[in-house]
Amino acid sequence: MKRRSFLAGVGGAVGAGALANAADALNAVKPGEIPRRVLGRTGHSLPVVGFPGLALKNGDQKSATEALHRSMDIGVDYFDVAPAYGKDGECEIKMGEGLKGVPRDKYFLACKTQKDDAKEGRLELERSLKRLNTDHFDLYQLHCLQREDEVKQALGPGGVLEMILKAKEEGKVKHIGFSAHTTEAALAALDGFAFDTCMFPISFVEWFQTGFGKEVMARAAEKGTAVISIKPVSRGLWPKDVKKTYDWWYRPLEDPAEFQLSMDWVLSLPGMVTTLPTSFLDVFDRTVTAARNHRPIRAEETGKLKELAANCVPIFRNEEKKAAASFTLPAYPSRPWKA
Numbered sequence: 389m390k391r392r393s394f395l396a397g398v399g400g401a402v403g404a405g406a407l408a409n410a411a412d413a414l415n416a417v418k419p420g421e422i423p424r425r426v427l428g429r430t431g432h433s434l435p436v437v438g439f440p441g442l443a444l445k446n447g448d449q450k451s452a453t454e455a456l457h458r459s460m461d462i463g464v465d466y467f468d469v470a471p472a473y474g475k476d477g478e479c480e481i482k483m484g485e486g487l488k489g490v491p492r493d494k495y496f497l498a499c500k501t502q503k504d505d506a507k508e509g510r511l512e513l514e515r516s517l518k519r520l521n522t523d524h525f526d527l528y529q530l531h532c533l534q535r536e537d538e539v540k541q542a543l544g545p546g547g548v549l550e551m552i553l554k555a556k557e558e559g560k561v562k563h564i565g566f567s568a569h570t571t572e573a574a575l576a577a578l579d580g581f582a583f584d585t586c587m588f589p590i591s592f593v594e595w596f597q598t599g600f601g602k603e604v605m606a607r608a609a610e611k612g613t614a615v616i617s618i619k620p621v622s623r624g625l626w627p628k629d630v631k632k633t634y635d636w637w638y639r640p641l642e643d644p645a646e647f648q649l650s651m652d653w654v655l656s657l658p659g660m661v662t663t664l665p666t667s668f669l670d671v672f673d674r675t676v677t678a679a680r681n682h683r684p685i686r687a688e689e690t691g692k693l694k695e696l697a698a699n700c701v702p703i704f705r706n707e708e709k710k711a712a713a714s715f716t717l718p719a720y721p722s723r724p725w726k727a
Contacts, residue, residue, distance in 0.1 A: 422463040422679050425661045428614030430563045430584050432496055432526065434466045434662045436655055437679045438616070441469030442667035444482045453486035455669060460495065462676060468664055469520070470500040470531055471512055477519050484520035497522060500531035500567065501548060504541050509548035513555055524559055527585060528552055530566040533573035543580045567618070570708050574604045578611050589704065590617040590660070592653050593624040596697040600704050609659045620654045620663040621647055621675060624700035638703055640666045644674075649693055651678035652685040 422435045439459045444452045456467070467487070473479035480499070487495065499516050503509040517523065530542055530549075543549045555561040565585030568574035574588055586608045594600035608615050623639040623646075626632055634640060641647045654660060665675040 422676060423655075423682060427527075427563075427661050428584060429612060430527075430614070432563075434496055435464050435679070436662050436682070437464055437672070437675050438466040438468050438498075438662055438664045439464050440664050440667040440672060441467060441479045441483055442473045443669055443672060444469075444479045444486075445474040445667075449482055449485055452482040456483065456486040457490075459672075460490070464676065465495040466498070466662065467495060468498045470502075471516055471519075472500075472502055472531065477515070480516055480519040484522070488521055492522060496526045498527035498529065498565075499525045500529045501552075502531045503548050504538065506546055506548055506551035509551040510555075513551065513560065517560065525561050527563045527565055528555070528561040529564070529585065529587060530577070533566055533568040533577055534570050536572050536576040539573055539576040539580055543577075549581060565616075568604075569704070571600065571603050572708070575607055578604075578607045578613060582611065583613050585616055585661075586613045587616040587618055587664075589619040589622075590615070590654055590657065591619045591622040591624075591703075592650055592693045593622060593697045593700040594619075594702050594704055596694045597700070597702045598705050600702070600708070605657065605659055614661045615657075615659050617654050617660060617663040619666075619703070621650050621665055621671065622703065623696075624702050627701060634666075634668060636666065636668070638666075640668070640671050646696060647674055648678045648681060649685065649689055651675065652682055653690060653693055655679070655682050656685045 422437060424433045424435050426432070427434050439456070444455070459465075459467075467483060469479050469483050471477050471480060497520065499520065501509050501512050501516075503512050513528070517525070533539055533542070541547055552561055552564055556564065563584040565583050565587060566577045567587035568577060569589060574586060577583060578586060586604065588601060588604050590601045590605070595602065605615060619638070621641045623641050626639045630639070633642065641650055651663070654663060663675065665671050
């Protein structure tokens with residue numbers, strides 16, 4: 389299965405006007421301290437919330453620039469993006485333009501590649517560097533791994549990892565990571581190479597309903613690999629009888645108390661470094677607020693999350709089974725998870 393087909397059209401509908409009121413969405417967060425943690429062996433100190441570049445899909449360049457600068461003003465200087473976000477790399481382009489003039493050492497820039505082989509991977513890397521107006525990425529990641537055979541191809545002779553290692557020698561890549569969406573792929577990646585980071589869906593719904601994420605967190609700890617959570621405030625799939633309040637494939641938490649509990653829980657997991665929220669600026673706003681208010685979760689609060697999880701619809705149970713059976717997953721938007 390080719391990840392490029394799976395990722396085609398990524399971003400989908402981020403929501404009408406998701407960036408139109410970027411300043412309004414972020415002004416609700418007052419400037420102040422956000423907890424920071426060291427990103428494993430990279431030595432970099434990152435805020436426990438990153439800016440999701442996919443949120444730049446809707447809206448114009450002015451709105452994107454305002455959102456990026458406001459993010460830095462409130463203490464979020466970790467930016468994540470990918471070529472697959474938006475049509476023809478539009479999120480990379482908007483981010484690159486929006487960060488023009490900002491000293492490069494003032495922010496941590498993470499990008500991804502969905503390519504499997506070294507030649508195509510090099511073309512994508514150079515294109516991303518150009519779009520983002522930078523000469524290097526602080527973190528460069530294999531994007532959206534799903535099956536063990538994909539991992540073997542990427543890490544094997546002539547695979548994209550060869551190119552990334554060469555780019556690291558050239559100073560164009562500082563650290564190397566991956567994102568995966570199945571346990572099979574994540575464990576294969578962790579066992580196949582000493583990655584600096586592992587980006588994986590760590591959500592209380594998946595964790596308490598199916599145990600999804602536990603093996604990956606444990607293996608990452610064994611390998612000394614820093615973990616970045618995606619879907620940290622997911623409530624699972626939308627129930628059929630619930631009207632969507634976001635034009636998005638899974639349901640973000642909205643209740644303030646539940647939102648805070650979810651962030652307290654994920655940030656209390658040993659080995660968790662930082663998170664990337666759902667790609668809406670108001671969700672990003674609430675994630676930053678929750679991070680500022682974070683404290684270690686208590687046993688009774690974990691119990692409340694378990695009760696909530698029991699009434700939610702998990703995302704990844706069926707995807708794990710299909711990946712294990714070498715099922716070719718359809719492209720976005722029918723199955724549009726991204727990170």
